[in-house]
Amino acid sequence: MSHKRLTACTHALSWVAVAVLALAACRQAPAAPAESPAAGSPAAETPAAAPAQPAAEKPIIKLAENPWTGSSVNVYVAKQLLEDKLGYTVEVVTIDENAQWPAVAKGDISAILEIWPSGETHQKGLKQYVEGDKTVDHLGELGVVGKISWYVPKYVVDQYPELATWEGYKKPELARLFATAETGEDGQFLAGDPSWVQYDEEIIQNLGLKLKVVRAGSEQAVLAALDSAYSRKEPLLFYLWTPHSVHNKYELVPVKLPDYSDECYAEANAGKKACDYPKDVLFKVANARLKEAAPDAYQFLANMKLTDADQIAMIADVELNGKTPAEAAKAWIEKHEAVWSKWLPK
């Protein structure tokens, strides 16, 4: 009885499967959606777009997208131009910024378009792969300049103007505004993503501030804490940087620290830093073999340069107008032909 039933079921299943697959086949294989990293179908379209070029000579370009909006919009600007103007197929690989270095060195990722020099991994990456075994090429500056600062919400400075500069945090009664159960008497300084260069403990100690560092462990944790504090207009002092999409949502003020100087960061001064963070000049890198495999794409990526204003406008388009990074990039490309036409190799 049961064996019969099972056999019948198997028969039914196979019939249905055949019918269904036949139907599906009749409708032609559809193109994979644009967001999917599947390579099969776009690769099939490329030869049609550029019939002069045999497909084998155009390698797939893989761009690293890191999980922040600035990185996404850069990648989509490059992707759309490489595809439309140079006839490449571009895959976007969403990846953690620290996992990307061995991948770009090996060629699993062709290029990274926005690297922040303050990240410790990136300093190591430069040393090991760009200067060391030369498997990665430095592609020059992206043009966007970042800056790490200590931030407080604007309402804090409005109420206590002294807290706009570092001296304010020497006063126990003001620093105590930031105290939590974890920090006791001292104020809390919320340090974020552990991958970042952070001298906050040094700075606090050397300037004699009444603060204690709480390491949040991730950027999301800092952003969530900020959102929560901001909604109640509570004081919060934290480590962040610009450009960052968060500045579109909240009014934040950087705390003035003693000015940055090269002496302050000199190696002889290890452990005695007592000044502001330096500027971060963002840069691009590519796998060294891309130069031969795809010279025009390599040249294009090396030429690519955005200003702070370009990137901030696209970030705002995503964060405030609800566009996808790809749509924001498209809108920017439509308006700025004069800028990107200079990136195309002659």
Place this chain on the structure above:
Amino acid sequence: MATRSFALPILPRARSSRPWRIASVLALLAGAWLLSLLVPSLTDQFPAHWNLGLREAVDGFSRWVTSNRITSPIFVYFFDPLSTGIDAFVRLIENALLGAHWAVIIGITAIAGWLLGGWRLSLGCSLGFFLCGAMGLWTQTMQTLALMNVSVLFALLIGIPLGIACALSNRFDRVLRPILDAMQVMPAFVYLIPVVLFFGVARVPAVVATVIYAIPPAVRLTSLGIREVQPAAVEAARAFGSTRWQILRKVQLPLALPAIMAGVNQTIMMALGIVVIAAMVGAGGLGREVYLALQRLQVGRAFEAGLAIVVIAIVLDRLSEALSRIDLTQLPSRAAGRAPSWVAPLVIAGLTALCVIAFQDAFPGEWQLGLARPVDGLVRWTRDNLFFITRPLSDFITLYLLNPFRDLLRDIAPWPVMVVAVAAVGYFVSGWRLALGSAIGMFMLGWLGMWSQSMDTLSQVLVTTAITVVLALPVGILASQSDVVRRVLRPILDFLQTVPTFVFLVPVIMLFNVGRVPGIIASVLYAIPVGIRLTELGIRQVSPEAVEAAKAFGSTRAQLIVKVQLPLAKPAIALSVNQMIMMVLAMVVIAGMVGGAGLGLEAVIGLTRSETGIGISAGLCIVILAMILDRITQAWAARQR
């Protein structure tokens, strides 16, 4: 995970000598404390020069790998072809799933559900996939499904033979068991960077990391299933002159099939637990949605993607459960009453065909559900309205539970005292072997250079477990008494167990402030389903005769619970405590991402700064803590019998 059983040597205890032994342990503790007073330089902190140097060795190795990965033959002829093969395989499945019309996928699921379990299962599974499409996540769902299928397939291909080997050879079993423990407890964060070094980015490292994480249940349950086959059946087969291979193939494997299928089910669940972490190395799919959404604090969007992961988990869970219930060796009495029918599959196929003709290949965008907005609203509401309770609660836990306990373990008690104390616990619950093992484990924490972080983490784990037990026991008891409560709880517990914990992190921080408490809350949410389920199961399995007898003597309901059911369910409840500790330990890294410090933060640093040495050391310490706590609670649970 739920069916781990560890055979521990439990020595016969002579009751009469107990006071003497207590006295000797107290003397040892006092001696350790005295020693630390006399030689403060050695005992204030774990001596740094005793460090094993593992960190440097690991870092040296990873430097070798990075500078040789293009030229060394082991990469050129082994890892690279392997990566290429896995990548091609995943892409093949992914393109097949994405290439097929959405209605076809739903139709096939519906037919599978009908064949395995009937119309309820069929409807549930197809509605589940439909929901994923309606949340605008069809493509991502299929990508994750492809990744899961390949990973689970590999995990089973490796795990089941290993399980058979474990069942047949005791020596092999003894060697493999600690390795399996380590694979299960070692945070995936720790081996993510090494996996990227060997296998590149995107789909392949995701598959490899998932396979590492998902193999242990496949091995354990296969081995358990074969070992539990009635010896009589094996003897009978041997008497008829079967060879060893015949016994295995014709007797042991078929009889172990239900357990093996349970292993398949657990493997799928484990594999889904790693989806978000895999997204950090470019795996794409639903994990990427969660990862990107959280970075932008879009809790609603992250919730939708998390819900889609839950849906996949529940669909695969119910389907594989149904498959394991169809007993292939005996006549399924369940199906006997029902005539074989072509009607339902044909109706489903017809509907599918209609959908294929009527709709686009892409899932219709106008059917969007838009769950994100209400979820975001809810999160804002809790942030604005619950804070007046959650902040004081958070402060209370920090000031009156966490701080004193951490200070005791980390700062007040010198390390030799801690080592002796933990060994003493091991001695009392089991015997000298466990005491020795625990002491060596505690030493290892110091040797790996992570003593103070380990004590910080240990204090958090114990406080978290205590909170979880206090919450889980009453709910479990309630669920055992009332079928209504049980039915209401089931989907909630399923959800809590399978939704990626990352999804709660943002709201939990908003409510509880950065620090150790949000990690604790997230861990409690993760560990509580197991506690509730095992408590409930334990009470429900109390023999009905005992309950009837108590009723006959006129016990009230409260008496029945307190005097009969709870005492008889004690072994099961003790086991649930063990499982809760393990779940809490699995969350240590997540806690590190929200301000929990301790070993979790070190593991995060290992990943985010590519400091593989630090990451591996921290991961090993988590594994060691897990093993000590596991063995001690297992032995304690065994004593409750």
